[in-house]
Amino acid sequence: GQNIDQPTEMTATEGAIVQINCTYQTSGFNGLFWYQQHAGEAPTFLSYNVLDGLEEKGRFSSFLSRSKGYSYLLLKELQMKDSASYLCAVRATIMTTDSWGKLQFGAGTQVVVTP
Amino acid sequence: EAQVTQNPRYLITVTGKKLTVTCSQNMNHEYMSWYRQDPGLGLRQIYYSMNVEVTDKGDVPEGYKVSRKEKRNFPLILESPSPNQTSLYFCASSDGTSGNEQFFGPGTRLTVL
Numbered sequence: 001g002q003n004i005d006q007p008t009e010m011t012a013t014e015g016a017i018v019q020i021n022c023t024y025q026t027s028g029f030n031g032l033f034w035y036q037q038h039a040g041e042a043p044t045f046l047s048y049n050v051l052d053g054l055e056e057k058g059r060f061s062s063f064l065s066r067s068k069g070y071s072y073l074l075l076k077e078l079q080m081k082d083s084a085s086y087l088c089a090v091r092a093t094i095m096t097t098d099s100w101g102k103l104q105f106g107a108g109t110q111v112v113v114t115p
Numbered sequence: 116e117a118q119v120t121q122n123p124r125y126l127i128t129v130t131g132k133k134l135t136v137t138c139s140q141n142m143n144h145e146y147m148s149w150y151r152q153d154p155g156l157g158l159r160q161i162y163y164s165m166n167v168e169v170t171d172k173g174d175v176p177e178g179y180k181v182s183r184k185e186k187r188n189f190p191l192i193l194e195s196p197s198p199n200q201t202s203l204y205f206c207a208s209s210d211g212t213s214g215n216e217q218f219f220g221p222g223t224r225l226t227v228l
C-alpha cells in the first residue's frame with residue numbers, strides 16, 4: 001500500500017516562495033505527480049518526477065528523492081491566483097499484474113496567498 | 116478541443132436506484148480512471164482502465180462497476196447507490212505511452228438520499 005503525507009494548509013505572502021513537502025511510503029514506485037486544484041474545479045497537472053532531482057517549469061519546481069520517499073513542490077513569486085489546493089500523487093506498479101495504473105493521492109495542501 | 120466530458124454534472128438520487136455516470140474523452144487516450152473526492156480524504160481512485168476491455172480496481176472499488184467497451188468511453192455504474200456514495204466524482208484520462216499527465220473531467224456531484 002501507499003501512505004502519502006502533506007501539510008493541510010500553508011499561508012504565504014504575494015511575491016514570496018512556498019515549499020510544499022510530500023512524503024510517501026510505497027512498493028513498486030513508478031512516479032510522483034503534483035496537481036493544482038482551485039476550489040470547485042478539476043485538478044490540473046503541474047509536474048511529474050520519476051527520477052531523483054529537480055524538475056523546473058517556470059515559477060514551479062518539483063523535487064524527488066526516491067531513497068527518502070520525499071518530494072517537494074516549490075512555488076516562486078507567488079501570485080494571488082496560486083491560492084489553491086496542491087495534490088501530491090504517487091503511482092505504483094502492481095508487481096503481480098505488471099500494471100502501473102494505480103494512483104494514490106495525498107489529502108492536498110491548501111495554499112493561501114495573502115496580499 | 117481536447118477534453119474529458121462527464122454527465123451528468125449534478126445528480127440527486129435515492130438509495131437503491133441504479134445510475135450511470137458517463138465519461139468520454141476525445142484524445143484517443145489508452146488510460147482512463149475514476150476518482151471520488153471527499154473533504155479531508157482527497158482524491159481516491161475507484162477503478163482504472165489501461166485499455167479497451169482492461170480494467171482494474173483502485174483503492175475504493177466497493178459498490179461501483181465500470182466497463183471499457185470502446186476507447187473513448189469509461190462509464191461508472193452504481194448498481195444500488197447508498198448515502199455513503201455521496202461525493203464529487205472525477206473521470207480522468209492520459210496517454211498510455213507516457214501515462215504522465217492526466218486530464219480531468221469537470222466532475223459530477225452526486226447526492227444519494
